[in-house]
Each structure stands twice: as structure tokens, then as C-alpha cells.
Amino acid sequence: MSLSDHQHRRPTVFSGADLSSSASIDDEEDENGGSSSNGSDASLPSAPAPRPAAEQARRWRDVFWLGVFVLHLLAFGVGLTLLGINRFSRADCLNIDRFTNITCRVNSSQAAVFEQQQSGLVELTETYWPFYGVAGGAAVLLAWAWLSLLGSRASQMMKVSIHGLTTYLAVISVLCFWTEHFFWGVAFAVGAALQFLYVMSVLDRFPFTMLVLQKAVKMVWDLPEVMHVAYAFMIIMLCWMALWSFGISGVIASSMDDGGRWWLLVVFSVSLFWTGAVFCNTVHVIVSGMVFLVLMHGGRSAASMPAKPLLKSLRYAVTTSFGSICYGSLFTAAIRTLRWEIRGIRSKIGSNECLLCCVDFLFHLVETLVRFFNKYAYVEIAVSGKGFNPSARDAWELFQSTGIEALVAYDCSGAVLLMVIILGGLISGTFTGVWTWFKRSDKVIMVGSTAILMGMILLGLAVVVVESAVTSIYVCYAEDPSLIQRWDAEFFDQMSEALHQRLQYRSARAREVMNHSLDQLY
Numbered sequence: 001m002s003l004s005d006h007q008h009r010r011p012t013v014f015s016g017a018d019l020s021s022s023a024s025i026d027d028e029e030d031e032n033g034g035s036s037s038n039g040s041d042a043s044l045p046s047a048p049a050p051r052p053a054a055e056q057a058r059r060w061r062d063v064f065w066l067g068v069f070v071l072h073l074l075a076f077g078v079g080l081t082l083l084g085i086n087r088f089s090r091a092d093c094l095n096i097d098r099f100t101n102i103t104c105r106v107n108s109s110q111a112a113v114f115e116q117q118q119s120g121l122v123e124l125t126e127t128y129w130p131f132y133g134v135a136g137g138a139a140v141l142l143a144w145a146w147l148s149l150l151g152s153r154a155s156q157m158m159k160v161s162i163h164g165l166t167t168y169l170a171v172i173s174v175l176c177f178w179t180e181h182f183f184w185g186v187a188f189a190v191g192a193a194l195q196f197l198y199v200m201s202v203l204d205r206f207p208f209t210m211l212v213l214q215k216a217v218k219m220v221w222d223l224p225e226v227m228h229v230a231y232a233f234m235i236i237m238l239c240w241m242a243l244w245s246f247g248i249s250g251v252i253a254s255s256m257d258d259g260g261r262w263w264l265l266v267v268f269s270v271s272l273f274w275t276g277a278v279f280c281n282t283v284h285v286i287v288s289g290m291v292f293l294v295l296m297h298g299g300r301s302a303a304s305m306p307a308k309p310l311l312k313s314l315r316y317a318v319t320t321s322f323g324s325i326c327y328g329s330l331f332t333a334a335i336r337t338l339r340w341e342i343r344g345i346r347s348k349i350g351s352n353e354c355l356l357c358c359v360d361f362l363f364h365l366v367e368t369l370v371r372f373f374n375k376y377a378y379v380e381i382a383v384s385g386k387g388f389n390p391s392a393r394d395a396w397e398l399f400q401s402t403g404i405e406a407l408v409a410y411d412c413s414g415a416v417l418l419m420v421i422i423l424g425g426l427i428s429g430t431f432t433g434v435w436t437w438f439k440r441s442d443k444v445i446m447v448g449s450t451a452i453l454m455g456m457i458l459l460g461l462a463v464v465v466v467e468s469a470v471t472s473i474y475v476c477y478a479e480d481p482s483l484i485q486r487w488d489a490e491f492f493d494q495m496s497e498a499l500h501q502r503l504q505y506r507s508a509r510a511r512e513v514m515n516h517s518l519d520q521l522y
Helices: 004-009 016-020 063-086 108-119 125-148 150-178 182-201 203-221 224-253 258-297 309-318 322-329 332-346 353-372 377-384 388-402 405-410 413-439 441-479 481-487 489-521
Strands: none
Touching (some): 063 125, 063 224, 063 258, 125 150, 125 224, 125 413, 150 182, 150 203, 150 413, 203 258, 224 258, 224 309, 258 309, 258 322, 258 377, 258 441, 258 481, 322 377, 322 388, 377 388, 377 441, 388 405, 441 481
């Protein structure tokens, strides 16, 4: 039986008056508030029995996207191998360069190779491959340090990431202008400005966000086996990155013009991003399944816990549910980022009705997408084994039917963890870019930008264990608040109080909007 099958008997953690007064809500956090529901947080039922659906044989879901992902890996793997070998040890050993610039005169590629040989500056795959070794090594070191310090310095690391990212982006922007890379200087300056504006717009939400993150870290730290999962997938990702960087080094060393190089870099970077997202979300499903079982059964040592729960979650994630993970990984990251930015802008518009109307249109569009593409789907996938879109829809309806969506909209934990990932990627890219500057200064942007992507993906594999705990906590709180109360009574009281405050705020905001509309009519 899935989560959605229990909605008719799902308890709530707020009073009916709170929810009915906030049924039509249009505030700066989110347009879709909780729908009306009866219940009280005074009496909470005991935790439900383990779901039989989790024990039944699961069907393969979203098989089409599984096939697309596997074919994509095979095709890109072959392409990367050929491009890397073509410039390995000697230039154009597979004679591929003759296809890279077909609009130029005949034998232009061979002439370029001959000119490089005469000048003694022949660029080969091994010229750039070591740079990516530095990027991978720096990212793995940062990821290991982050996971190692998670139990003792998690709060400090989050705060450094929040406030340090803006400064780091600004510094990189200055360095780009100094090296006369004006486009990238403007791009990083705009990124620093957007980061600063976003942080200022949600500054009041950070205390609650840090509370949720600290409890998620506590949950993960009590489950050391999930750390082992993150390390294992990091090693697998490094193996793929070794091949990816081999091919990318061949592209950068090739005799094609910069336009052709950039097009290939973009295509291969999108491929790496999708592959990295699939790996991260696979870890997300594995950890979510483990955390959900721990909360459901009241602890790891509970007698009702199934045997080898981590191996069971791993088996489901890499077999029957892998197609759903591949499908969701294509869209969820972009939609989540767009939603955070629109929500931050929307909260600071004020009384500019024309601008508010335009932003509201975008907001409604993104909210429609969020209904079918959200990170909470991975918890449903882990628990019930459904396809991605049904899982995302059921998770979102679960939050709206219980009013927990008001709390989810207020929480910025996903944005904070994204800042950790971006900062780690920038640090990895900086190490790589500095070395490249002294060796091949004309290729520093190509190497540095792709190294940043590598660093972000490897940091993402470390950070996702915390995000998985956050999503599982919210789903469990919406499904049965007593699960959270039994795990941490103080945290349960804090979440209930925060939810009560958000519902009161939404009620006041709804009355304000209604009064303003009546004033305009009369």
C-alpha cells in the first residue's frame, strides 16, 4: 500500500481553524497552501505498521528512460574514448581531425597539426588530462572533509557556505576581469549579485532551516552505513569521470576552432550533469529508504526492522526504480533552482502589481511543474516503488492535504545544500584553473569551467545524504507526526510550532489580500 492510499486516515498537526483560515493563500513563499483538514496535534496515533507494499515484488518503472540512459552512456562512452585516443601520444592518430572543421579548406587540420609540430607546441590528450586529475582529487578531498566533519562542524560549514559563496563568486569575477575574460567576469558578477539578493530575501528563514539541517545531520550520523554508500558511489563516479575527462582533454587538444570545442564541451557537460544527477538521486533513494524504515520502526535496533534494509534499498534503487531515477534526474534540479529564484523575487516585489502579475504567471507555471517533478518523489520511490510522476504527484498531494506544504515552502535547506555544492565546485575549479593558467593560459576557461562541474557533482554525492534525510523527515511528518515525535520529541514540538506560525501568517496574508481586493472593488 502506498503513501497516498493512507491519506483518508492521515493525521494532521494543526487545528482545523488554522487550516480553514489559510485555505486560499497567496503569499511570498508559495501559492499552493494546505487544503482543509480536521485534526489536532493534541492526540497523535501510534506509528503505523510496516507497509506490506515494501515487501512485495516490485514492477520495473519508467523502463524507457532506463534504456535511454544506458544507450546515452554507451554512445558517449565510445565518443569520449575515440576523442581521447585521437590525441593520445601523437596528434590525430585516428585521423578524426579531418571531420572537425569541414567548412575550411582541404587539409586545414593537417596543416594546423604540422604547424604545431614545427613550433614544438603540439597539444595532446595527456597535456590536459592531469589538470582534471587535480579537479577530481580536490573535489574528493573536499567531499571527504565535509562528510568527516558532518557530525561536529555541520552548522559552521553550512554558515560558511551561505556567506562565503557570494564573496567567492565576486573574487572569481575580479580575477576573470583581470585576465581579460570579460564575459565570464560579468557572469560571475551576476551570480554573486543574485546570490546576495537571494540570501537577503530569505534571511529570516535560516534559523528554522538550520534546525532542520541539524536534525537531518543527526539522523545521518547515526546511520554510518549511508556514508559508505556515498563513498562507494563517489568511487564509481570517479571512474566515469576518468573516461569523461580523457575525452574532454582530447577535445580541448584538438585542432578544431574554439567554437567547435565549446559546442562539444557543452554537449559532454550536459551528459556528465545528467549522469551525476542520476548517481546523486540513486543515493537519495537508497538513503531515503533507510531513513524512512528507521523512523517507521522506531530505530535501527527495533525488532520489527527488516533484515539488511540498506541492501534492500540498494537493490530496488539500481533495478526496478532505476528508470524512475533516470527520468526524474533530467528535470528536478533545473525546476527546483528556478522555483527558489522566483520565490525569492516574489517575496520582495511589494506593491508593484504589474511586476507581481508577471512573476505570478511564472510562479504558477513552475508550481505546475513542481507537482510532477519534485525531490520528495524519491522518498515515495524508495518506499512504494512507483514511477516518478505518480510518486511526485502523491508526495505533493500529501503535503497539501496535510498543510505541511506551508512548512516545506518556508524551509530553505535545499538551497543551502546547493550553496555547499556550488562553493565546493568553485574551489575545485580554482585549483585546476590556477595550474592551467601557468601551463596553458589560453585554455584556462575551458578547463576551469568543466572542472567546476566535476567538483559540484562529487560534492553533490556527499551532500545528498543530508538532503535525503530532510526529505524523509518531511514525508514522515506529513504521513504520521507521531513518527517524528517518537524519534525526537523536542524537534517535533519545534516543527509543530513553526507550522502553526506559518499557517497563522498565511491566514493574515490571505485576509490582507482579500481586504485589498474589496477596497479596489468598492
